[in-house]
Structure formats: C-alpha cells, structure tokens
Amino acid sequence: MLTQIIQNEWRIAWRERQLSVLWLIIGGLLLFATFSGWENFQRIHHEREEAAQLMRQKWENQGDQNPHSSAHYGTYVYKPVSILHFLDPGIDKFAGVSLRLEGHVQHGLAFAAASEQSSLSRFGDLHTGLILQVLVPLLLIFVAFNSFQRERSSGALRLMFAQGIAPRSLLWGKIIAVWSMALALLLLVLLLSGVLALSQPQLSQGTDVWLRLLGMTSLYALYYFLISAMAVQLAAAIRQPALSLLSLLSIWVLSTVILPKVVAASAEQQKPLLGVMQFNEQMHEERDKGLNGHDPEDERSKRFERKILAKYGVDSLSKLPINYDGLLMQEDEYYGNAVWDKHFGLLNRDLRQQAQYVAWSSFINPFQALRNLSLSLANSDLYQHLHFQKAAEMYRRTLIRTLNEKMAYGGSKTGDWDWKVPEAWFSELRDFDYQAPAIARSLQQRSLELVAIAAWALLLILLLWMPWWKAERLL
Amino acid sequence: MIVAHNLSKSYGEHHALNNLNLNIAPGEIFCLLGQNGAGKTTTINCFLGFTVPSAGKAEINGIDVAEDPQGSKRHLAYLPEVVMLYPKLSGLENLDYFSRLAGFRYSKNQLQEFLLKAGLPGDSINRYVGTYSKGMRQKVGIAIATAKQAKALFLDEPTSGLDPKASNDFSLLLKTLAQEGVAILMATHDIFRAKDIATRVGIMREGQLVATHAATEFSATELEKIYLETV
Numbered sequence: 001m002l003t004q005i006i007q008n009e010w011r012i013a014w015r016e017r018q019l020s021v022l023w024l025i026i027g028g029l030l031l032f033a034t035f036s037g038w039e040n041f042q043r044i045h046h047e048r049e050e051a052a053q054l055m056r057q058k059w060e061n062q063g064d065q066n067p068h069s070s071a072h073y074g075t076y077v078y079k080p081v082s083i084l085h086f087l088d089p090g091i092d093k094f095a096g097v098s099l100r101l102e103g104h105v106q107h108g109l110a111f112a113a114a115s116e117q118s119s120l121s122r123f124g125d126l127h128t129g130l131i132l133q134v135l136v137p138l139l140l141i142f143v144a145f146n147s148f149q150r151e152r153s154s155g156a157l158r159l160m161f162a163q164g165i166a167p168r169s170l171l172w173g174k175i176i177a178v179w180s181m182a183l184a185l186l187l188l189v190l191l192l193s194g195v196l197a198l199s200q201p202q203l204s205q206g207t208d209v210w211l212r213l214l215g216m217t218s219l220y221a222l223y224y225f226l227i228s229a230m231a232v233q234l235a236a237a238i239r240q241p242a243l244s245l246l247s248l249l250s251i252w253v254l255s256t257v258i259l260p261k262v263v264a265a266s267a268e269q270q271k272p273l274l275g276v277m278q279f280n281e282q283m284h285e286e287r288d289k290g291l292n293g294h295d296p297e298d299e300r301s302k303r304f305e306r307k308i309l310a311k312y313g314v315d316s317l318s319k320l321p322i323n324y325d326g327l328l329m330q331e332d333e334y335y336g337n338a339v340w341d342k343h344f345g346l347l348n349r350d351l352r353q354q355a356q357y358v359a360w361s362s363f364i365n366p367f368q369a370l371r372n373l374s375l376s377l378a379n380s381d382l383y384q385h386l387h388f389q390k391a392a393e394m395y396r397r398t399l400i401r402t403l404n405e406k407m408a409y410g411g412s413k414t415g416d417w418d419w420k421v422p423e424a425w426f427s428e429l430r431d432f433d434y435q436a437p438a439i440a441r442s443l444q445q446r447s448l449e450l451v452a453i454a455a456w457a458l459l460l461i462l463l464l465w466m467p468w469w470k471a472e473r474l475l
Numbered sequence: 476m477i478v479a480h481n482l483s484k485s486y487g488e489h490h491a492l493n494n495l496n497l498n499i500a501p502g503e504i505f506c507l508l509g510q511n512g513a514g515k516t517t518t519i520n521c522f523l524g525f526t527v528p529s530a531g532k533a534e535i536n537g538i539d540v541a542e543d544p545q546g547s548k549r550h551l552a553y554l555p556e557v558v559m560l561y562p563k564l565s566g567l568e569n570l571d572y573f574s575r576l577a578g579f580r581y582s583k584n585q586l587q588e589f590l591l592k593a594g595l596p597g598d599s600i601n602r603y604v605g606t607y608s609k610g611m612r613q614k615v616g617i618a619i620a621t622a623k624q625a626k627a628l629f630l631d632e633p634t635s636g637l638d639p640k641a642s643n644d645f646s647l648l649l650k651t652l653a654q655e656g657v658a659i660l661m662a663t664h665d666i667f668r669a670k671d672i673a674t675r676v677g678i679m680r681e682g683q684l685v686a687t688h689a690a691t692e693f694s695a696t697e698l699e700k701i702y703l704e705t706v
Binding site for chain 1: 511523524525526527544545548551552553554557558559561562563564568572573575576577578616619623629693
C-alpha cells in the first residue's frame with residue numbers, strides 16, 4: 001500500500017505543471033550552484049596554492065640573511081580550502097585566509113573576501129548548501145501541503161479511507177513520497193559532487209573527503225525526513241488550508257531566518273567578544289607590562305641577563321660565547337607566547353562557549369543542527385578555523401625559535417647584527433603543512449547537534465504513532 | 476449485512492443521530508430520505524468509521540466498525556456525492572490506484588471492463604478525469620466500488636446533479652449490484668429515484684428514523700406525500 005501511495009504522489013507531482021516546474025527550477029539551481037561552487041573552489045584553491053608557493057619561494061630566495069632580520073621579514077601562510085568548500089563555503093569568506101608569521105608579534109587572519117563586498121552580497125551568496133538548507137525544505141513544505149489539501153478538498157481522502165487505507169499508512173506513504181523527492185535532488189548533488197571531486201584526484205585522495213561527502217548526504221537526508229514528517233503531519237492535522245499553509249510557512253521562516261539570528265545575537269550577549277583593536281591593545285600592554293601588569297619588560301630583561309651571565313660564569317655580555325640577543329629575543333618570544341596563549345585561550349573559550357550556546361538551540365530548532373553539522377562536515381566552520389589558527393601559530397613558534405636559536409648558537413656574538421646565515425639554511429626549514437581535522441574530530445565537536453537532530457527524528461516518528469491519527473480527524 | 480443497533484451521535488446538546496436501528500440484508504437497497512441535517516450522512520459516516528458514534532453499534536458483515544475499522548472496510552465500498560478523484564490521472568489510472576489501495580490488482584483489460592460496465596464511454600477511459608463531467612466521474616466511482624467486490628455499498632446523494640439519462644443508467648447499475656447480492660444503503664433527496672430502485676425506504680427527521688416502508692407498498696406520488704407529511 002505504501003508503494004502505491006508513493007508512486008501516486010510522484011506521478012501527480014510530475015503531472016502537476018506548477019510542481020514539476022518548481023522541481024526543475026530547484027534542480028537547475030542546485031546544478032548551477034554546485035558547478036559554480038566548484039569553479040569558485042578551484043579558483044580559490046589555485047590562488048592560495050600559488051600564493052603559498054610564492055611565499056615559500058621568497059623565503060627560500062631571501063639571500064644570506066641575519067636570522068633575526070629573517071624573523072622580521074617573516075612569511076605568510078594560507079588557509080587551505082577544503083574540497084567540500086564548494087558545497088558549503090562556511091565562514092571562510094568572513095574569517096580571513098592568510099596569516100602573516102613573524103617574530104615578536106602574532107597577527108590575526110587577514111583578507112576576508114566579504115570585507116571587500118557590499119553588505120547585500122555578504123548576506124546571500126548562492127551556494128549548494130544554501131539551496132539544500134533553505135529552498136529544498138520550502139519546496140517539500142509546498143508538496144506536503146498540496147498533497148494533503150488536494151485530497152482533502154476533492155474528497156479523494158474519504159474515498160481512500162473507505163478503500164481501507166489506515167490513516168497512519170497514509171501519513172507514512174506521504175512522508176516517504178515527499179522525502180524520496182528530496183532524496184532524488186540530493187542524489188543529483190551527490191553524484192555531481194562525486195564526479196567533480198574525482199576530477200581532482202590529488203585533492204580527493206584518502207577516505208576523509210568521501211566520508212565527509214557521505215556524511216553530508218546522510219545529514220541532509222535525515223533533515224529532509226524531519227521536514228517531510230513535520231510538514232505532512234501538520235498539513236494532516238490542520239484542516240483549514242489557509243491556516244495549514246500559514247503554519248508551515250511560519251515554521252519555515254522562524255527556523256531558517258528568525259531563530260538563528262536571535263540565537264546568534266543572544267550568544268553574543270551572553271559572551272561578548274572584545275573588538276580587534278581592544279584585543280590587540282590588551283595583548284600589547286600585557287607583553288610590555290607583564291602578565292597582569294606584574295612583570296614589566298625591562299625588569300624581565302634584566303633578570304634574564306643576570307641568569308645567563310651566571311649560567312656562563314661571566315660578568316658582561318661581551319664575554320659570552322654565544323649571541324645573547326638571540327637568547328633574549330627567544331625569551332621575549334616565550335613571554336609573548338604565554339600572553340598569546342592567555343588571550344587567545346580566553347577568546348577561544350568565549351568563541352567555543354558561544355558555539356555551544358548556539359549548538360544547544362538545535363534542540364528547539366533542527367535547522368541550526370543541520371547548518372552547524374553541514375559546515376563542520378565541509379570543514380569550513382569556526383572550529384576548523386580555530387584549528388588552522390592554532391596550527392599556524394605552532395608553526396610560527398617553531399620557526400621563530402629555530403631562527404632565534406640560530407642567532408644565539410650559530411656562531412655570532414652579542415651585538416653582531418651584521419652576521420648572516422647562508423641562504424641554503426633557510427631552505428632547509430620545514431614549510432607549513434596544515435592538516436585539517438579528520439571527520440571523527442569534526443563530528444565529536446558537533447555531538448550536541450548530532451544528538452539534537454536524532455532526537456527530532458525520534459520525536460517525529462513517535463508523533464506518528466500517537467493514537468490521534470484517525471480518519472475522522474483527518475477529513 | 477449492514478446493521479445499526481441503537482446508533483447515536485451527539486454534538487453537545489445536538490443529537491445528529493438518535494437510536495437508529497437498521498438491518499439491510501444482502502441484495503437489498505435501502506434508501507434513506509430526509510431533509511438536510513436529518514442524519515443521513517451521519518449514518519453513513521458512522522458505518523464508514525468517519526464519525527465515532529456516541530452510543531450504539533454499527534456493524535458490517537458482523538464486524539463492529541468501532542472495534543475493527545480496517546476489518547469492516549474490507550467489506551464495504553463508498554460513493555460520495557461528489558467524486559472528484561485525481562484530475563491528473565485518467566479514469567483507468569484512478570480505478571487502478573484505488574483498487575490497489577483496497578488490495579486488488581487488476582489487469583488493464585479487467586480495469587477497462589469495470590469502467591465499461593459502469594457505463595463510462597470507451598474513448599474516455601484513458602483521458603484525464605479532470606476533463607470528465609460529473610456523471611462520468613460518478614461512473615468511475617461506481618467502477619471503484621464494484622472493483623472492490625464489496626458486500627456492502629454506501630452511497631451519499633449519488634445522483635445529485637446527474638442528468639436524467641446518467642441517473643437512469645446509475646439506477647440500473649445499482650439494481651444489477653443488488654441482484655449480485657450487495658447490500659446497499661443510499662442517502663438521497665430524490666424520492667422518485669428512491670421509489671424506482673429501493674427495496675425499502677426509510678425517512679429520517681432530526682436524527683431519527685421515523686418511518687420505514689417497503690418501496691412496493693406505494694406509488695412514487697404516495698411516497699412523496701408520506702415523505703412530506705413525515706418531515
């Protein structure tokens with residue numbers, strides 16, 4: 001019986017011109033967005049690859065150089081773009097892509113593409129994720145509403161019940177029919193994405209990309225089940241067509257537009273973040289005056305000098321067998337790192353608390369769970385961004401420490417700023433090689449959203465088993 | 476076959492159906508007459524399980540509708556006043572779909588036979604139902620009912636809006652079904668049609684079955700007179 005209902009829903013959806021045109025439009029939009037997203041991904045990927053190679057070339061061709069000058073000369077690292085960026089670009093556009101690495105100072109990520117665009121274009125970039133998250137559910141709502149109202153108003157529903165179909169079977173049939181229509185669109189995206197990913201074997205090697213793609217498909221499939229089950233049950237429960245449609249559309253607007261904005265604003269209120277200027281000022285001040293203002297830089301320097309002189313058993317810097325400047329700079333670096341750890345630790349904590357606050361809202365709004373999980377699976381969310389920032393900082397520390405130690409122990413003496421290291425030595429220093437978190441880590445960070453979306457699915461299935469689904473209430 | 480024991484339905488203080496007792500045997504056509512709101516449709520809805528009775532029992536082929544709504548539906552077929560069906564499916568596709576919902580799978584030839592037997596012109600069988608007249612849709616409805624091979628048939632104002640020819644064809648069909656042993660309960664305003672096809676006629680007023688007569692007892696004119704006096 002379920003098969004008959006599903007087949008019939010498909011047949012009618014195909015024959016009703018308005019619906020089939022809507023399906024074709026959404027399908028066309030998905031193809032367009034996926035293709036253009038892929039083009040965009042390739043462009044960004046190549047730009048960043050080229051920029052990273054250029055920076056490395058510059059680093060390796062800097063000539064004979066004093067290590068400290070080289071530390072100030074610094075380099076840039078570029079956030080690699082995840083291959084699934086083309087499905088859900090996430091915060092990449094807003095969070096910056098390049099990071100300048102140099103001694104003494106930690107920079108923030110720069111060159112956010114969105115900062116160069118108008119607020120309008122920042123709001124509504126058309127990408128596959130947006131269509132899958134916003135437009136497809138709207139289409140499912142219309143299909144579910146139309147399916148029930150059509151049969152209710154024509155009297156076909158009475159005839160169906162008289163033929164012996166159980167109300168619950170009818171609901172299941174319609175849910176599966178609406179859901180399967182969404183799955184068809186999803187399959188289209190999955191196949192196209194798979195083909196596109198395979199066209200770049202060097203980027204799609206390993207299981208992680210494929211697991212993520214499979215994870216995304218499963219996630220959207222589950223979400224479409226929620227939407228189908230919710231829409232069909234509401235369309236069945238509310239007999240007045242206008243009220244039924246209004247309720248469905250209100251839920252859509254509330255869940256996709258209003259609630260996410262309200263929750264994000266509320267999260268910012270709960271855990272306000274410092275502005276960039278204020279944040280940098282605080283870091284600068286603590287570096288100068290010491291952590292919590294208790295250990296000024298000049299006192300730290302004097303103490304360190306005494307310690308080194310005592311260690312080498314000499315009474316002046318000029319008698320040291322090593323270059324004290326290198327040691328002092330590294331000592332300052334250690335202090336700067338501690339200051340960074342404190343401030344970025346706090347910022348990180350606040351950002352994660354904000355993210356957790358938003359994640360909890362998934363229990364009242366499954367759309368939030370979908371959005372967060374989709375970003376996470378595409379490796380384009382806040383957690384991945386923070387992960388990159390931390391990896392880049394760790395690389396910077398190793399690089400600067402290596403340069404400072406070369407300065408200190410490489411054969412120069414204190415004050416010998418003209419001392420240089422051959423160019424070949426710089427080429428031997430390891431390049432930055434960022435490894436994005438694996439899917440297990442991404443999902444672990446989104447466990448709340450996973451539980452929430454599973455809970456929603458269970459709830460909607462439970463509702464279907466409630467005793468109130470009787471023919472007399474559906475007619 | 477179709478039995479009501481003290482069947483009642485109340486909406487607050489309003490008694491839509493009050494202590495209805497009815498027994499329609501196989502092969503019998505029982506026509507319920509009455510004004511709008513007399514309780515005819517409520518009676519049918521109780522048998523179809525679309526309305527839960529406040530008291531009493533509705534039985535089809537010995538099965539209590541309230542206790543086993545799905546089981547009782549295996550033995551009944553229903554034809555509403557307006558059979559809209561699916562306008563974007565052909566008559567044949569509609570019949571096929573509704574038959575499959577009832578658990579019957581027929582070949583294309585068998586489906587065509589049901590439709591032709593119901594009086595649908597052969598050249599319209601594969602046209603979309605959206606292009607059909609009301610009479611043609613009723614014929615698809617009756618084909619759906621006959622294809623179900625039900626022992627009890629419920630009809631709610633089936634001839635309303637039909638032209639005299641279509642109405643007459645419809646009456647002949649019902650008589651054929653009754654001869655095949657189907658018990659038929661038909662709610663109607665059409666006294667003359669009721670007199671023509673019914674075995675018995677019941678007159679309802681304010682939820683009560685106030686009179687039951689064998690259709691052979693009176694002429695159509697006499698029946699009309701009784702009806703007007705009763706309601």
